[in-house]
Amino acid sequence: MLWNSLLLALREIRRHLLRSFLTILGIVIGVSAVITMVTLGKGATQAVQDQITSLGTNLLMVRPGQRLGPGASGAGAPSFTVEDVAAMRTQIGGIAAVAPEVRSGVTVVANGRNWATSVTGTTNDYFFTNNWSLAAGRSFEETEERAGAAVCLIGETIRRELFGASAGSNPADALGQRLRVKQFSCDIVGVLASKGQGAMGNDQDDVVLLPLATVQRRVTGSTRVQTILVSMAEGSDAERVKAGIRDLLRERRKLGAGDEDNFNVLDTAQLAQTFSSTTRVMTMLLGAVAAVSLLVGGIGIMNIMLVSVTERTREIGVRLAIGALEAEVLLQFLIEAVALAALGGVVGIVLAAIFSITGARLMDVPYQFDVPINLLAFVFSAGIGVLFGYFPARRAARLDPIEALRHE
Secondary structure, rough: OOOHHHHHHHHHHHOOOHHHHHHHHHHHHHHHHHHHHHHHHHHHHHHHHHHOOOOOOOOOEEEEEEOOOOOOOOOOOOOOOOHHHHHHHOOOOOOEEEEEEEEEEEEEEOOOOEEEEEEEEEOOOOHHHHHOOEEOOOOHHHHHHOHHHHHOEOOHHHHHHHHHHHHOOOOOHHOOOOOEOOOOEEEEEEEOOOEEOOOOOOOOOOOEEHHHHHHHHHHHHHOEEEEEEEEEEOOOHHHHHHHHHHHHHHHHHHHHOOOOEHHHHHHEEHHHHHHHHHHHHHHHHHHHHHHHHHHHHHHHHHHHHHHHHHHHHHHHHHHHHHHOOOHHHHHHHHHHHHHHHHHHHHHHHHHHHHHHHHHHHHHHOOOOOOOOHHHHHHHHHHHHHHHHHHHHHHHOOOOHHHHHOOOO
């Protein structure tokens, strides 16, 4: 009985292909929209996590100021010193590396070209805290750091914009070139490996690294340290390390028991978790909005099935008159509705894969095929067929054979 009902349902769908396609259009749109939104949302979440991870491993960022977020400012809060950096390195356990950071926006000139960028003064620990690797050359020597030598490392964007035509595509060809920063020139001793776009949309490769003392003496003209980057050792307790940094800085900045911190410690792991949670919530909201079209598609199936019952009243009457059971008629129309909905689910999944791959490439996020959401969307579409197909099927099964045969 089940097999015969399935064959009858498929025959009826094939007889009215255009109507069947228009009937499942809502299901197709709903399934493809839900899967595409969820897939792109997961890809965006993964991209954000990867970008924040590229900032550094187990990284803490210590900055002056009393708060973070929109409107936050370090104005009025004292900056850090190299002595603060040394104290963290020697007095707090669970730390793998501590790197001071001083940034300044400048225009650099080389090879007859100029480029507006930012220079960063730091130490060799910066390469560890920020997960930087070298494409060519070397890092700073200890004597260069102490003396504030005029040497620098450049990012891939700087190399491409200033030396791309003359140095070609080989990063090593930029080594030994001279780069003018403000009123002095420095020798390029290294080229950083490309890291691409950062979590905030910034170009991480648009950077020039110099020894901390060089930037302090020749660029900023002060001994202030704007940011301290702390890379925690593997397996260390982040909360304990943060508490140690807070206690140490409060003591060194002579803050009383009732005074607020005039600095803040940002854990990039928490930042990644916050971004990921926000992205997931947005994905769920978009998926829920897209799922509304599934209900619209289900209503469309119910409407068409009711029309089909009206059109086939005499056929139903003949079947009932020659001995067909109500259950058989009910099953036939129910299977027809479920087949339509399931077919819409399959087409929607195929379209969703195409849209997701295309969208992932346009958004520059990884494409992740999510098996559970595809199966859930298919099962849900079939369930829509059962839910909205039952009423028309029940109406067909309860027709009076005599009245049905009289129907014109």
